[in-house]
Amino acid sequence: MIDYQLYTLPNGIRILYKHWPSAITHCCFIVNAGSRDEIPGQEGLAHFIEHLLFKETERRNTNQILNRLELVGADLNAYTTKEYTCIHASLLNQHLDRTMDLFEDILFHSTFPDDEQEKERGVILDEIASYLDQPEEAIQDDFEELLFKGHPMGQNILGTPETVGRLNGDDIRSFIASNYNTTEMIFAVHGNYDFKKLVAMSEKYFGHIPLNQLQKKRVKPALSPAGIHLVNKPISQTHCIIGTQAYPSGHDHKWGLLLLNNLLGGVGMSSRLNLEIREKHGIAYTVESNYTPLTDTGIFSIYFGTDTEKANKASKLVHKELKKLREQKLGSLQLHQAQQKFIGQIALAEENRMSLIIAMAKSMVDFNRIDTLEEIFEKINKVSAEQLLEISNEIFDNNSLITLLFEPKQ
Numbered sequence: 001m002i003d004y005q006l007y008t009l010p011n012g013i014r015i016l017y018k019h020w021p022s023a024i025t026h027c028c029f030i031v032n033a034g035s036r037d038e039i040p041g042q043e044g045l046a047h048f049i050e051h052l053l054f055k056e057t058e059r060r061n062t063n064q065i066l067n068r069l070e071l072v073g074a075d076l077n078a079y080t081t082k083e084y085t086c087i088h089a090s091l092l093n094q095h096l097d098r099t100m101d102l103f104e105d106i107l108f109h110s111t112f113p114d115d116e117q118e119k120e121r122g123v124i125l126d127e128i129a130s131y132l133d134q135p136e137e138a139i140q141d142d143f144e145e146l147l148f149k150g151h152p153m154g155q156n157i158l159g160t161p162e163t164v165g166r167l168n169g170d171d172i173r174s175f176i177a178s179n180y181n182t183t184e185m186i187f188a189v190h191g192n193y194d195f196k197k198l199v200a201m202s203e204k205y206f207g208h209i210p211l212n213q214l215q216k217k218r219v220k221p222a223l224s225p226a227g228i229h230l231v232n233k234p235i236s237q238t239h240c241i242i243g244t245q246a247y248p249s250g251h252d253h254k255w256g257l258l259l260l261n262n263l264l265g266g267v268g269m270s271s272r273l274n275l276e277i278r279e280k281h282g283i284a285y286t287v288e289s290n291y292t293p294l295t296d297t298g299i300f301s302i303y304f305g306t307d308t309e310k311a312n313k314a315s316k317l318v319h320k321e322l323k324k325l326r327e328q329k330l331g332s333l334q335l336h337q338a339q340q341k342f343i344g345q346i347a348l349a350e351e352n353r354m355s356l357i358i359a360m361a362k363s364m365v366d367f368n369r370i371d372t373l374e375e376i377f378e379k380i381n382k383v384s385a386e387q388l389l390e391i392s393n394e395i396f397d398n399n400s401l402i403t404l405l406f407e408p409k410q
Contacts, residue, residue, distance in 0.1 A: 044159015243301030265289030
């Protein structure tokens with residue numbers, strides 16, 4: 001049963017609404033444009049634009065933008081990924097009108113003045129430096145650079161000091177004109193409104209935006225060869241990532257790999273990797289696995305950090321768990337327990353209303369549809385032990401795994 005409503009404005013911008021009887025509204029505006037859409041030499045541009053959207057428009061200065069929602073206790077924020085730019089806000093229901101007014105202003109009337117560019121350039125350079133000081137974060141970016149070598153997907157979303165230092169107003173306007181396709185924009189609202197009134201408000205604020213149907217040309221990344229890569233850094237522990245490219249978001253095996261990932265190193269203390277490496281052997285404080293499906297590929301990775309003398313043992317234990325999944329089919333009770341655990345976690349995650357409405361908006365951008373909870377649970381329950389064995393042998397194959405190690409300098 002569809003539990004949302006959808007309306008498309010003449011310019012292609014879609015209005016997505018999910019009712020919730022609360023005094024609080026969560027809303028987001030998603031643009032299908034991210035760091036993978038940058039051209040060589042302009043890495044960090046999508047993120048740079050996201051920062052500058054909050055700086056100055058044709059009718060507001062920075063303080064007016066920042067105070068517009070904060071003065072009524074609302075929370076306003078934004079982020080950039082490899083594929084999306086998202087602005088989001090949480091607010092009391094009566095302030096949706098001013099929120100939509102602000103979203104329209106910053107998204108379509110920002111002026112990107114030179115002085116604000118210079119200020120944000122400095123902020124982002126500090127952000128890059130801060131990120132590099134956190135090996136558990138930096139290793140993920142370096143791993144993805146290996147995974148998508150020579151492809152925009154492998155570039156750091158923040159860019160580099162060199163590329164960020166070169167970005168200018170012409171780059172910003174060109175990127176927006178080429179990538180801010182109105183038919184690939186979603187304004188999504190999770191709150192307590194009459195849908196007809198919401199549509200009328202959307203027509204007021206977003207209906208006049210000119211249609212832009214310029215299509216992006218995204219190229220699927222090639223597979224990178226397996227191998228072990230070692231980097232010495234001024235750190236005190238060894239950090240390791242083991243992983244490979246995985247299924248895209250529309251693949252039939254997506255739910256099977258999500259289930260496997262959760263069993264192996266997902267949320268909670270009872271994952272196989274946590275029980276084996278942390279609880280049984282006590283050799284890593286953090287060990288986790290992640291699977292991120294993207295539109296034309298995916299990322300599967302296992303991360304751990306440990307003392308250097310224990311790193312080899314931790315790596316062997318990771319490979320031991322992967323070997324088990326490749327060789328031993330889950331029993332019916334194991335499979336049922338894994339499915340029920342994952343289903344319960346998904347149900348609980350629905351309580352995070354902001355995450356829910358953003359996920360719904362992304363699904364609408366990618367698939368033009370949104371699965372209900374019941375449909376998701378059905379897909380998880382349909383995954384068989386045989387499918388999990390097939391997925392394990394494909395994704396966890398040693399011949400396709402890339403390993404990146406950050407080790408302390410001697």
